[in-house]
Amino acid sequence: MKILVGYKRVVDYNVRITVKPDGSGVATEGVKLSANPFDDIALEEALRLREKGVATEVVVVGIGPADLQAHLRNGLAMGANRAIHVVAPDAVQPLTAARVFLKLVEKEQPQLVIVGKQAIDDDCNQTGQMLAALWNRPQATFASKVEVADGKARVTREVDAGLETLEVDLPAVITTDLRLNEPRFIKLPDIMKAKSKPIETVEFASLGVEPGDHLRITRYAPPPKRQKGVMVKDVAELVAALKAKGLL
Amino acid sequence: MSERETMEYDVVTVGAGPAGLAFAIRLKQLKQDVRVCVIEKASTIGAHILSGAVIEPQPLDALLPGWRDHPPPICVPAAEDEFWWLTRTGGFRLPTPPQMKNHGNFIVSLGALCAWLAPQAEALGVEIYPGFAAADLLYDDQGAVCGVRIGDMGVAKNGSHKPGYTQGIDIKAPLTVLAEGARGHLTKRLVAKYRLDAESDPQTYSIGIKELWQVPAGRVKPGKIVHSVGWPADSRTYGGSFLYHLDKDRVALGYVSGLDYTDPLYQPYEAFQQWKHHPHVKPLLEGGEILSAGARAIVTGGWQSLPKVEMPGALLIGDGAGLLNVPKIKGTHQAIRSAMLAAEHIAEKSTAAGWDARLRASPAMEELRRVRNIKPGFKKGVYFGMLNAAWETITDGFSPWTWRNKADYGTLEKLGRYEQPKRDYVERTLPPRDRLAGVYFAATQHDEDQPIHLRVADTQVCVTRCAEEYGNPCTRFCPAGVYEMVEDEAGKRLQINAANCVHCKTCDIKDPYEVITWVTPEGGSGPNYQNL
Ligand SMILES: Cc1cc2nc3c(=O)[nH]c(=O)nc-3n(C[C@H](O)[C@H](O)[C@H](O)COP(=O)(O)OP(=O)(O)OC[C@H]3O[C@@H](n4cnc5c(N)ncnc54)[C@H](O)[C@@H]3O)c2cc1C
Ligand SMILES: Cc1cc2nc3c(=O)[nH]c(=O)nc-3n(C[C@H](O)[C@H](O)[C@H](O)COP(=O)(O)OP(=O)(O)OC[C@H]3O[C@@H](n4cnc5c(N)ncnc54)[C@H](O)[C@@H]3O)c2cc1C
Ligand code: SF4
Numbered sequence A: 001m002k003i004l005v006g007y008k009r010v011v012d013y014n015v016r017i018t019v020k021p022d023g024s025g026v027a028t029e030g031v032k033l034s035a036n037p038f039d040d041i042a043l044e045e046a047l048r049l050r051e052k053g054v055a056t057e058v059v060v061v062g063i064g065p066a067d068l069q070a071h072l073r074n075g076l077a078m079g080a081n082r083a084i085h086v087v088a089p090d091a092v093q094p095l096t097a098a099r100v101f102l103k104l105v106e107k108e109q110p111q112l113v114i115v116g117k118q119a120i121d122d123d124c125n126q127t128g129q130m131l132a133a134l135w136n137r138p139q140a141t142f143a144s145k146v147e148v149a150d151g152k153a154r155v156t157r158e159v160d161a162g163l164e165t166l167e168v169d170l171p172a173v174i175t176t177d178l179r180l181n182e183p184r185f186i187k188l189p190d191i192m193k194a195k196s197k198p199i200e201t202v203e204f205a206s207l208g209v210e211p212g213d214h215l216r217i218t219r220y221a222p223p224p225k226r227q228k229g230v231m232v233k234d235v236a237e238l239v240a241a242l243k244a245k246g247l248l
Numbered sequence B: 001m002s003e004r005e006t007m008e009y010d011v012v013t014v015g016a017g018p019a020g021l022a023f024a025i026r027l028k029q030l031k032q033d034v035r036v037c038v039i040e041k042a043s044t045i046g047a048h049i050l051s052g053a054v055i056e057p058q059p060l061d062a063l064l065p066g067w068r069d070h071p072p073p074i075c076v077p078a079a080e081d082e083f084w085w086l087t088r089t090g091g092f093r094l095p096t097p098p099q100m101k102n103h104g105n106f107i108v109s110l111g112a113l114c115a116w117l118a119p120q121a122e123a124l125g126v127e128i129y130p131g132f133a134a135a136d137l138l139y140d141d142q143g144a145v146c147g148v149r150i151g152d153m154g155v156a157k158n159g160s161h162k163p164g165y166t167q168g169i170d171i172k173a174p175l176t177v178l179a180e181g182a183r184g185h186l187t188k189r190l191v192a193k194y195r196l197d198a199e200s201d202p203q204t205y206s207i208g209i210k211e212l213w214q215v216p217a218g219r220v221k222p223g224k225i226v227h228s229v230g231w232p233a234d235s236r237t238y239g240g241s242f243l244y245h246l247d248k249d250r251v252a253l254g255y256v257s258g259l260d261y262t263d264p265l266y267q268p269y270e271a272f273q274q275w276k277h278h279p280h281v282k283p284l285l286e287g288g289e290i291l292s293a294g295a296r297a298i299v300t301g302g303w304q305s306l307p308k309v310e311m312p313g314a315l316l317i318g319d320g321a322g323l324l325n326v327p328k329i330k331g332t333h334q335a336i337r338s339a340m341l342a343a344e345h346i347a348e349k350s351t352a353a354g355w356d357a358r359l360r361a362s363p364a365m366e367e368l369r370r371v372r373n374i375k376p377g378f379k380k381g382v383y384f385g386m387l388n389a390a391w392e393t394i395t396d397g398f399s400p401w402t403w404r405n406k407a408d409y410g411t412l413e414k415l416g417r418y419e420q421p422k423r424d425y426v427e428r429t430l431p432p433r434d435r436l437a438g439v440y441f442a443a444t445q446h447d448e449d450q451p452i453h454l455r456v457a458d459t460q461v462c463v464t465r466c467a468e469e470y471g472n473p474c475t476r477f478c479p480a481g482v483y484e485m486v487e488d489e490a491g492k493r494l495q496i497n498a499a500n501c502v503h504c505k506t507c508d509i510k511d512p513y514e515v516i517t518w519v520t521p522e523g524g525s526g527p528n529y530q531n532l
Helices: A037-051 A066-078 A094-108 A127-135 A188-194 A235-244 B018-030 B058-063 B110-123 B185-193 B268-275 B332-349 B355-360 B363-370 B374-380 B382-394 B435-442 B460-469 B506-510
Strands: A002-006 A009-011 A033-035 A057-064 A082-087 A112-116 A139-149 A152-159 A162-169 A172-176 A199-203 B006-008 B011-014 B036-040 B075-077 B081-086 B091-094 B106-108 B127-130 B134-139 B145-150 B153-155 B161-166 B170-172 B175-178 B205-214 B225-230 B239-245 B250-258 B289-299 B314-316 B454-456 B483-488 B491-496 B516-518
Touching: A002 A037, A002 A094, A033 A037, A033 A066, A037 A057, A037 A066, A037 A112, A037 A139, A037 A172, A057 A066, A057 A094, A066 A082, A066 A188, A066 A199, A082 A094, A094 A112, A094 A127, A112 A127, A127 A139, A127 A172, A139 A162, A152 A172, A188 B006, A188 B127, B011 B018, B011 B145, B018 B036, B018 B058, B018 B110, B018 B332, B058 B332, B106 B110, B110 B127, B134 B170, B134 B185, B145 B175, B175 B185, B185 B314, B205 B268, B205 B506, B225 B382, B239 B268, B250 B268, B289 B435, B289 B506, B332 B355, B332 B363, B355 B363, B374 B382, B454 B491, B460 B483, B460 B491, B506 B516
Parallel strands: A002 A057, A002 A112, A057 A082, A082 A199, A112 A172, A139 A172, B006 B170, B011 B036, B011 B175, B036 B127, B081 B225, B175 B314
Antiparallel strands: A009 A033, A139 A152, A152 A162, B075 B106, B081 B091, B134 B145, B145 B170, B153 B161, B205 B250, B205 B289, B225 B239, B239 B250, B454 B516, B483 B491
């Protein structure tokens, strides 16, 4: 069985995000980019299924500009068999991503698509669900445990009340939550080996997916700065200060 | 346990700074078929690089003719130069010393420059591995260096193996090139093992603390370069600032303190923050925001401290060898220059032997010889230092004498035995509030559950002798507030907040009892500098 994994490149979670002075977006020049953490988890799960003998092939998919290749190589170094690079000027919005995935699903015929529950840049939490709907197949989102057997996936999900276990028929879409697994460290020799693994490039335009972003972003703004605090000498001064602000 | 994996190369290079990358590029240009790799502890290339940086472009011209047609992302031609003597409330402009004239130079982000060099090296077939720390050296039966060992991943604080434990591999090569920058931790071991400094003075250092600011539109004059001495440094402390105007309303600014300072109560971080409040600087920054910040040691021993740069199986280049030109505060051109020369040496001779003589006979070394007495002159105070610098400059280093260097760990005075300089510090208003707020802009990251990478050989001395004699200077010289003296039920003890470390190496240099040893944490840990 084949597994398709969404592998999106985002601004690294350690990076302190700054908004461009003109409010047109988030500054990315000189900023460290890395795999969406939920996608590393998705890839790890796919690799574990392959190591258990459940899956035979793991394919990572990235949608984005030409320099995405290095990022996909990381996915290959982690252990994916091959990569598909859909060349688009930029990362796309969830509906477009889902449509791209659908085209790839039609061609690759995977039994399982695993994507992150969300990408940490836009936090949309939509791609997996939209793909399932377009594909007309079951979905199991926010997975914290996955077992696959007999053409079915048993997926444990984290819900408000606790844990919920679903069973879905394959093919299906699974989206990953944080506690599903801990992704492995990449080993240096595997980076070498990844260089000879294939990356197939597909022009976005050739897929026949209607381009166009369905959401228009009008402006980015950083959260308001915290006001500077004032030091008070004693309780009396504190009470007076709170009164002056109308809080007491 | 399964046997450790091994990879073999013709040359393994430690450190993807300008030296390591330039070395690999030049070697591949000369010899297409050599297999060369570069190991870098930062998670991405450039993320641990912190510099000024105004660079002299000639070595880059030699390495990559045509680079000017596709320059690195931040690359602003130097325009006007200013040099100031500051007092607390004002100052006066001094003639710019010839070493500080920058016509023809470029202001860059050295981190961004390295990130731009790396793919060019890869295009030539160099294999670059960011996210892997060279944690140890390998030796063959004859005692020659024969490669490096990569640090393990997934080791818990107590030394046990976590579920994702991944053993580091051995990289074997007939030649190891150390390009670790100032105070490389493997370089330090090699200097001790092969007694490379037997015939040179001890190495000396400064600490540079830097911030990159985005300021309101209209204030920045791209290409303007301002250096200062004087306030807030007292006359016995070697301290000076740099302020470089970039494009897009950004300024790079920093403060350099000589680590030969004598007052154990001195705080390099505070000196930097004070200088930012000088009336010449504060109006530029007010209302702006910090984009990134950090700190890094600068190697300053120069000519008389240059250790032997070769040993069986290995050689030193760049700041790791100690080639920075102090009066210019420039080391990048020297790093690239020495790297290229080393590559030429290897391409011809295929051995480290002879590298020391070749470097010493080169223009890079001649450049250091001429300025060898300038920094040591500042030991006698800033006024003498400035006059001496003028003398040495006019005479072009022809003085028949050479002043000696002394190791920085031994320069502190004991508490109560000296007159503490008066510090007319001002009340601060600009961010960051303190070191912890500052570390946030370094975006430094270490998995907390890993062995502490700041090894303190004797923590008893912290509570006894050090507290009494020097008042625990580690709590003040570390720019990231890693060291704290805390008191709890168990009594007074040293607490090491290793996760905040920005890999500047100051503690390894300045600790007066030489008990602190910096070792590599898990690969990929450490700061995530953006455009520093
Ligand atoms: C009230 C509220 C509370 C919240 N609380 C939490 C919380 O407690 N914890 C928490 O973690 N989040 C929380 N969220 C965040 C919320 O879950 C997000 O809004 C949303 O998850 C994620 O969107 P996304 O951009 O990741 O999704 P999508 O953009 O749909 O991405 C999902 C996946 O699609 C694939 N994909 C998309 N684009 C590409 C591409 N270009 N190339 C390759 N693959 C791609 C990737 O696999 C990706 O992981 C909260 C949100 C709200 C509104
Ligand atoms: C504040 C400041 C201002 C400066 N201003 C200027 C200036 O204006 N102009 C100028 O020309 N120079 C300037 N310099 C000096 C310049 O930055 C250095 O000379 C130059 O960076 C030296 O290059 P290098 O390659 O030898 O070392 P570095 O640039 O220090 O690079 C060493 C690399 O090796 C990596 N590394 C180290 N040890 C290991 C290990 N064991 N395993 C894996 N990786 C490792 C490090 O992470 C780093 O990436 C300045 C320096 C500072 C600190
Ligand atoms: S612990 Fe040492 S190396 Fe780390 S930031 Fe502090 S002084 Fe620098």
